[in-house]
Amino acid sequence: MLRVNLIAWDNGVGLSRDLRLIADVLRDAGISVDIQPGRGRGKLRKWFGPWLRRARIAFQRTLRRPRYDLNLMLEHIHPxxxxxxxxxxxxxxxxxxxxxxxxxxxxxxxxxxxxxxxVDIFDRRGCRAAPIGFTSVDRHDAQVPRRRTFFHLAGRSGAKRTRLVLETWARHPEWPTLTVVQHPRTAHFSPSAPNIVHRIDYVDDAELRRLQNENLFHLCPSETEGFGHYLVEALSVGAIALTTDAEPMNELVTAQHGILIPFSHTGRQELATRYLIETVELEAAVEAALALDDREIARRSLAARDFYKRNDAAFRSQLVQVVRMACQGVPSASVIASQATDAAVKDPAMLAGTA
Incomplete structure (x- = not known):
C-alpha cells in the first residue's frame, strides 16, 4: 500500500478543510494517509518553532529509511x-x-x-507544475426554498472586499436583503441599513448551509484566491456567483453560470496578483443580477450545479492519478504528459485548473 505524509498547518479554516478533503479522497482510493501538522504563524510559531524543528530533525535521524512514499506539503515547504x-x-x-x-x-x-x-506562476519559476484542480464540500440542500436575495461569506478573510460590499449596499435601500457572515476579528465596519443582515456572531454549520442554499445570489468579489472554496460552495448549491473577472476566480465562475465583475486596479500579495473591484463595477454587477428573469436564473443555477459536479469528479480522479505516479517516482514531466493524454479524451471543463 502506498503511504502519503500530508503536511500543513491545521488552522481551523481553509487549510484544515484542504487537509481533510485530500486525506478522504486518497484514503477512498486505498492510499494510506497520515496527517502531520505543519508549523503555524504568529507567537506560537515563534515560541515553539525552534523546539519543533529540533525534535523533527532528531526524529528523522532515528529513521533508517523514509517511512512514506510521498510527502505532500500544503501552502508551505517544510525542509x-x-x-x-x-x-x-x-x-x-x-x-x-x-x-x-x-x-x-x-x-x-x-x-x-x-x-x-x-500553473503559470510556477512554470515561470522553472517548476513544471501539474494541474490537479481542486474541489469543495457539497453544500446543496434541495429542501431549502430559494429567494432572490444576496449572500456574502466573508469569514476571517480580509481579501473579499467586504467593507466595499457593505458600503455599496447601504447606499441602495431599493436592493433586496444582503446577508453577510463575518468573523468578529475582521468585522470592523457594520453599517445600519434595513436591507443588510450582518452576522458577526457564531453561525453553526447547519445555519450557514441554510443561508448558502436560501440566497440565489452569492457576492464573491475576491481580490485573490489560492482556490476559492466559497466560490465553489456557491456553485455546489446552484447559486449565481458574482465574482471578480480575473484569475483564478474566473476559472471557476464563467458568464455561463455566474456574473463577472471587472476589476479596477491591481496589487501584489506574495506570488499572486490582487485584483480589486470598486463601487461602480459592483453596482453594475448587482443590477445585472437583479435584471435576470426567472428562466435565466434557473438556467444559470443548473449550469452552476453541473459545473460543480463535473469539477468535483475530475479533481478526485486527477489527484489520485498524480499522487500514485509521484509515489512511484515518475518524473514531473511524465506526470504532466499523462495528464495531457487524459485531457484529450475528457471534457476540458471538468477540471477547474485547466478549464
Missing part, C-alpha cells in the same frame, strides 16, 4: 521533513507562498497546482 519520504510534492497557494518557500522549490520533486493561474 526538516523532506527525509520522511522518498519523494516530495508541494501544493501551493500563491498568495501565501513566502520567499523562503520559493527558495526551497528546487528541493521539490513535484508541484501540484489547484488552478491554471498557479
Amino acid at each position: 526538516e521533513l523532506l527525509g520522511a519520504a522518498r519523494h516530495n510534492a508541494f501544493i501551493p497557494n500563491p498568495e501565501w507562498c513566502l520567499p523562503r518557500d520559493v527558495k526551497r522549490l528546487p528541493r521539490m520533486d513535484h508541484v501540484f497546482a489547484k488552478t491554471r493561474h498557479a
Whole structure:
C-alpha cells in the first residue's frame, strides 16, 4: 500500500478543510494517509518553532529509511521533513507562498497546482507544475426554498472586499436583503441599513448551509484566491456567483453560470496578483443580477450545479492519478504528459485548473 505524509498547518479554516478533503479522497482510493501538522504563524510559531524543528530533525535521524512514499506539503515547504519520504510534492497557494518557500522549490520533486493561474506562476519559476484542480464540500440542500436575495461569506478573510460590499449596499435601500457572515476579528465596519443582515456572531454549520442554499445570489468579489472554496460552495448549491473577472476566480465562475465583475486596479500579495473591484463595477454587477428573469436564473443555477459536479469528479480522479505516479517516482514531466493524454479524451471543463 502506498503511504502519503500530508503536511500543513491545521488552522481551523481553509487549510484544515484542504487537509481533510485530500486525506478522504486518497484514503477512498486505498492510499494510506497520515496527517502531520505543519508549523503555524504568529507567537506560537515563534515560541515553539525552534523546539519543533529540533525534535523533527532528531526524529528523522532515528529513521533508517523514509517511512512514506510521498510527502505532500500544503501552502508551505517544510525542509526538516523532506527525509520522511522518498519523494516530495508541494501544493501551493500563491498568495501565501513566502520567499523562503520559493527558495526551497528546487528541493521539490513535484508541484501540484489547484488552478491554471498557479500553473503559470510556477512554470515561470522553472517548476513544471501539474494541474490537479481542486474541489469543495457539497453544500446543496434541495429542501431549502430559494429567494432572490444576496449572500456574502466573508469569514476571517480580509481579501473579499467586504467593507466595499457593505458600503455599496447601504447606499441602495431599493436592493433586496444582503446577508453577510463575518468573523468578529475582521468585522470592523457594520453599517445600519434595513436591507443588510450582518452576522458577526457564531453561525453553526447547519445555519450557514441554510443561508448558502436560501440566497440565489452569492457576492464573491475576491481580490485573490489560492482556490476559492466559497466560490465553489456557491456553485455546489446552484447559486449565481458574482465574482471578480480575473484569475483564478474566473476559472471557476464563467458568464455561463455566474456574473463577472471587472476589476479596477491591481496589487501584489506574495506570488499572486490582487485584483480589486470598486463601487461602480459592483453596482453594475448587482443590477445585472437583479435584471435576470426567472428562466435565466434557473438556467444559470443548473449550469452552476453541473459545473460543480463535473469539477468535483475530475479533481478526485486527477489527484489520485498524480499522487500514485509521484509515489512511484515518475518524473514531473511524465506526470504532466499523462495528464495531457487524459485531457484529450475528457471534457476540458471538468477540471477547474485547466478549464
